[in-house]
Amino acid sequence: MSFRNYKDKIDEGDTVILYLSNNVHAIDVKPEIKNKKGEMVENVFQTTFGALKVKNLIGVEYGSKVELSKGWGHVLQPTPELWSVTLPHRTQIIYTPDISMILMQLDLVPGCSVIEAGTGSGSLTHALIRRVRPRGHVYTFDFHEHRANIARDEFEAHGLAEFVTAKHRDVLEEGFGDDLDGKADAVFLDLPSPWAGVPHAAVAIKEDGGRFCSFSPCIEQVQRTCLALKEHGFQELATMEVLQTEVKVSRRTIPVRDLSFLKHKGSENPVDEKPTSDAHYVVGTWPTSTPGHTGYLTVATLPPIFIRGRTC
Ligand SMILES: C[S@@+](CC[C@H](N)C(=O)[O-])C[C@H]1O[C@@H](n2cnc3c(N)ncnc32)[C@H](O)[C@@H]1O
Structure with a gap:
């Protein structure tokens, strides 16, 4: 439950970030875990600075220095940023530099309803939840059933279930569902064919208008998405790339x-x-070149319904 609210001490069941000088790990605070034979054994987490008995974390204050068998680390409360660098990868994920631009471009504030597809490993979803909670909601979809189920269990375990609905669904074949027609302030797509999701995004966005963003590694995907956005009445199209530079x-x-x-x-x-x-x-x-292409972010606005179809 440690994602939900700030708290002083670590409880059993929390997810804790173990911050080492050379690495960072997410640990589920369970005193015992199943071994390969299916037997319950003491949960001992191995790091490059030696072993940590996980049960010893219970009751420890967040931010504390903890002893490992060959060194020490710090135990931190998880944030979406720390989760993105420690989560179990089930897919490629979106990282904090792109996420920060996505949140701003989607114009998200607490109370917004936002649709996301696909859920993948839930990296972006955690940041979307933090931005729109407590009264807003994230609707996230993935056509890979196992991934959708694991993500739902993860949101539940992190105490975030009331802010997110994670569904197994092929959004390109079936859209986002009639119950979301005209309900979304924003739609985000991280799919191989985002252009095919644009008509569904246009249906899901509120009559008052809203924002769209898609993440695509290839410029050909961007070109097709822009054509679809124009065709469905989106305006203010822009494509950008977030490049992090180390000075x-x-x-x-x-x-x-x-x-x-x-x-x-x-x-x-x-x-x-x-x-x-x-x-x-x-x-x-400054570096002479800037490596690190992750993907292009294509953003657009669907104007309010009474001016859709007019050219500005
Ligand atoms: C790159 S991952 C998304 C990663 C996610 N943005 C994150 O930060 O963790 C793309 C996901 O889209 C899902 N997907 C692809 N096509 C889909 C479709 N038509 N409907 C729903 N999900 C789809 C895949 O199963 C995959 O899990």
Whole structure:
């Protein structure tokens, strides 16, 4: 339940983030787990700094330093950001730099209803839930039944079930369901063929209008999605890429000539030249190239129903 509210101490059943200097892990706080033979055994979590007896975490304050058999780490409460870097991968996932842009572009605030397909590993879903709760709701769909079921169990275990409905459904074949027609403030698609989901998004978005965003690795997917968006009355189309850049900070020592003799003597006679001295600077250098393409975000607005079809 540790995703739901801030709390002081770790309870049995919480998901805890173990933060090490070289790694970060999510641990379910269960004193015992099943081994390969199906027997219940003590839950001992192995890390590069040695073993941690998970039962010893119960009652420990969040943020505390905990001893491992060969070192130490810190136990933190999970956030969507920490969950994205520790969750069990069932699919490729969307990470925090893209997620932050998606949340802003979808114009989400607490109270919004947002539709997501596919659910995948639930990385984005956790961030969507945090943004729209407590009165808003996330409707998330995946056509892979096992994935949809695991995601639903995970939301339940994280204490988030009341803010999210996770369904097994092929949204390209069946849409999002009649019960969601005209109910969504925003629709997000992370599917191989997002253009085929655009007509369903247009039906699901409220009469007052709303926002659309899709995530696609390839520009050909973007092109087809933009054509479909235009065809279905979306406006303000834009495609963007979020690239994270690391600025390398280093110390540089640069030799500096002392030219003060020029001011005094008005000549540039090398005989009068004073020796160079070293100046020390802290400098930031930007990389010459920016690797790290994840995907293109295509965003658009469906205007209110009374002006749909008009060109602005
Ligand atoms: C890349 S994953 C989504 C990852 C997710 N955004 C995250 O951050 O964890 C794409 C998911 O879409 C699902 N999917 C693909 N086509 C679908 C369809 N027509 N209807 C519903 N889900 C679909 C796949 O089963 C897969 O789980």
